Structures are given as structure tokens and as C-alpha cells.
Amino acid sequence: METAGAIKDICGTSFIFRAGVWKPRTSPHTFQGVGAPALEWLREVKDTFGIEIATEVATPEHVEAALKAGVDYLWIGARTSANPLAVQEIANAIDRFAIRPAAPVGVLIKNPVNQDADLWLGNIERLERTGVSVTAVHRGCGHQPCWGMAHKVRLARPDIPMLLDPSHMSGDAKKVPELMGKIAELGLDGAMIEVHNKPEQALSDKKQQIRPEELGNLGILGALGSLDNIELNWLRAEIDELDERLWDSIAARMDVSKRIGEWKKEHGVAPLQPERYQIISEKLKVKSEELGLDEAFMLRLWEQIHEESLRQQK
Numbered sequence: 001m002e003t004a005g006a007i008k009d010i011c012g013t014s015f016i017f018r019a020g021v022w023k024p025r026t027s028p029h030t031f032q033g034v035g036a037p038a039l040e041w042l043r044e045v046k047d048t049f050g051i052e053i054a055t056e057v058a059t060p061e062h063v064e065a066a067l068k069a070g071v072d073y074l075w076i077g078a079r080t081s082a083n084p085l086a087v088q089e090i091a092n093a094i095d096r097f098a099i100r101p102a103a104p105v106g107v108l109i110k111n112p113v114n115q116d117a118d119l120w121l122g123n124i125e126r127l128e129r130t131g132v133s134v135t136a137v138h139r140g141c142g143h144q145p146c147w148g149m150a151h152k153v154r155l156a157r158p159d160i161p162m163l164l165d166p167s168h169m170s171g172d173a174k175k176v177p178e179l180m181g182k183i184a185e186l187g188l189d190g191a192m193i194e195v196h197n198k199p200e201q202a203l204s205d206k207k208q209q210i211r212p213e214e215l216g217n218l219g220i221l222g223a224l225g226s227l228d229n230i231e232l233n234w235l236r237a238e239i240d241e242l243d244e245r246l247w248d249s250i251a252a253r254m255d256v257s258k259r260i261g262e263w264k265k266e267h268g269v270a271p272l273q274p275e276r277y278q279i280i281s282e283k284l285k286v287k288s289e290e291l292g293l294d295e296a297f298m299l300r301l302w303e304q305i306h307e308e309s310l311r312q313q314k
Contacts, residue, residue, distance in 0.1 A: 003197040004045045006212035016073055017045055018054035018192070022062055023204060024079050031203040039069035046070060054108065058086065060093035067097050067104060075108035076123070078139055078168075082112040087123045095130040106133040108192070110165065115141055117152040124157065136162040137192050140169035144244070145179075147237040154186075154234070167194035167208040176210055180218050186237065187230040193218075250305065254312045261313025271313045277306065 004017050019042055023033035039055070046053045054073035057063050058080045066074060074094070080086050087109075097103050107127050111120050120136070127134045136157070138150040154162055166179035176193065183191060196202050199209040264271060284302055288295040 001045065003195060003212060004049055006197060007195060007215060008049050008051060010212065010216040013051050016052045016054050018075060021055045022058060024058055024077060036065050039065060043070050052105065057090060060089050063090055063093035072105045073108055074104050076110065078110045078113045081110055081120065081123055082114055084119065084122060088126050091126045091130050094132055104132055106135060108135045108137050110137040110139045111146060111149060113141060115146050115149045117149045120153050121156055134160055136160060137165050138162060139165035143169065143171035145169055145241055147241045151234045151238060161189040163190045163192050164188050165192045171208050173208055173210045177218055185233045254308060257309040257312040264313065271310050
């Protein structure tokens with residue numbers, strides 16, 4: 001209630017208040033949510049502050065309980081979104097309520113935990129068949145952006161809103177402000193942000209939650225817009241993402257190189273193995289043809305990586 005009131009002071013009623021009643025977590029030893037009793041707390045937020053409410057659903061039973069409690073928006077999380085059978089069951093449950101006053105205003109669906117744009121698009125279509133409005137939410141994969149996947153969905157379905165989830169995308173509250181800049185840069189339609197009046201006491205995801213007063217500094221009110229070069233920005237975002245993965249892969253390779261160096265020292269093996277070096281070089285020549293890349297470029301790059309690997313082994 002304190003958090004909801006503080007957000008309303010900043011945003012008025014131009015936001016949807018969401019809270020996880022059921023929390024599908026990776027480990028059974030972590031907080032799984034309060035369950036159905038918490039729906040009464042959400043309803044109290046709605047009645048007290050006059051704002052729309054949302055909660056995550058993962059089963060038909062969740063859908064029924066949430067709609068009976070007056071939840072306006074259902075949201076489908078990344079783990080559920082990875083299972084098309086589960087999404088279809090949720091869609092069927094929504095369809096059963098379509099002729100009742102309890103029908104949802106809309107459904108928010110996050111991208112699957114795996115990078116599968118076609119699966120995300122298929123799930124959107126499954127939900128749309130119920131007649132409900134659908135909003136896509138890009139939450140990234142493993143606390144990293146998946147701009148390529150989101151770009152594909154945006155191009156395929158420019159007619160539906162797409163929100164950014166900077167909280168899950170970064171896993172770090174300090175990175176949320178920087179990611180918020182992507183909304184205007186990529187022509188997105190808003191954000192799903194984790195806000196908590198006392199993050200240090202949160203029972204889950206405390207590291208990625210910002211305080212209500214920090215929300216007011218993000219510039220999300222009236223700051224959403226579009227640029228003439230949005231498509232170029234999307235492509236550059238894809239490049240930046242690939243570059244990050246490239247450097248992460250190289251760093252991981254060097255870590256393995258260090259361990260190889262330790263093994264060689266223990267067993268009296270020389271750091272440089274000419275025969276293996278030659279085998280890899282020959283494989284790269286074949287690979288360059290498969291990838292359509294210049295052979296000389298690949299060999300130069302490999303030489304630089306190999307030299308750094310040898311340095312790491314010393």
C-alpha cells in the first residue's frame with residue numbers, strides 16, 4: 001500500500017500496478033509468493049487508489065482466481081512464455097471468461113527465457129484469438145538484452161505495444177536509468193519497472209528494484225517519443241549486443257586458457273603446441289568459406305586470440 005501510494009503521487013493514475021501473487025521461481029527454496037490471499041491486497045490497492053492492477057498467471061486456476069478478484073491485466077512471465085501448451089491453456093481460460101464482466105482488460109506477455117522470436121509471436125497470436133488486447137514485454141534473457149529477438153517481433157507486429165522491462169533485463173537497479181533511454185531510442189511504448197519502498201527487505205529480486213522516489217527521476221512521464229532513425233537504432237542495438245557477447249566469449253575462452261596453462265605446468269607440457277595450432281588454422285580456412293568471411297581476416301583474428309591465450313598460460 002505504501003509503495004502504491006508513493007507511485008501514485010508521482011504518476012497519478014497513468015500506470016498499472018502489478019504485483020506477483022504466484023511467483024514461479026527457479027529454486028523451490030526461494031520465496032514462491034503468498035498465493036491467492038494476496039489477491040485481496042491487490043484489490044485493496046485498486047479500490048483505495050483508483051488504479052488498474054495486474055498479476056502474473058501461470059495456470060488456468062490462476063486466471064480464474066485473478067479475474068474473480070477484479071484483476072484488470074494478466075501478465076505471463078518468461079518461464080511460462082517458453083511453454084506454448086501452458087500459454088494455450090491460459091488463453092483457453094481467458095476465453096471462458098470472455099462473456100463475463102470479469103474478462104481482463106488486456107494481457108502482458110514477456111519474451112520466453114530462450115531467444116525464440118517465433119515462439120513469442122505464436123504466443124501473442126494464441127492470446128489474441130480470445131479477443132483480448134495483448135502487449136509484448138521485452139525482459140531480455142539471463143539479465144542481458146535480446147535486441148535481435150525483440151526487433152524481429154517489433155517488425156512482425158508493429159501494431160501491438162511493446163514495453164521494456166529494464167529491471168529484469170539488467171538484474172541491477174543501478175542499470176535501470178540507462179536502459180530507460182532505449183524506450184525513446186527504439187520507439188517503444190513504455191516500461192515495466194520493479195519498484196519497492198524498501199528493496200532491502202524484498203523477498204525476491206531485491207537487487208533490481210528501485211525506490212518510488214527514484215522512479216520520478218527516470219523521465220518516463222511524457223518522455224516517450226520516436227526518432228526518424230529508429231530502424232538504425234534497432235540495428236545498432238543488435239550490433240552492441242553481439243559485441244558484448246563476443247567479448248564475454250573471449251573472456252571465457254581466456255579463463256579456460258588459464259586452466260589449460262595450469263594443467264600443462266603440472267604435467268610438464270610446453271604452452272605452444274604447433275600441431276594443434278596448425279589443425280585449428282586449417283579448420284578456420286574451411287570455416288571462412290562456410291561463413292562467407294575473408295580467410296585472411298579470420299586467421300589474423302585467430303592469431304591475436306592465440307597470442308593472448310599463450311600469455312594467459314604463462
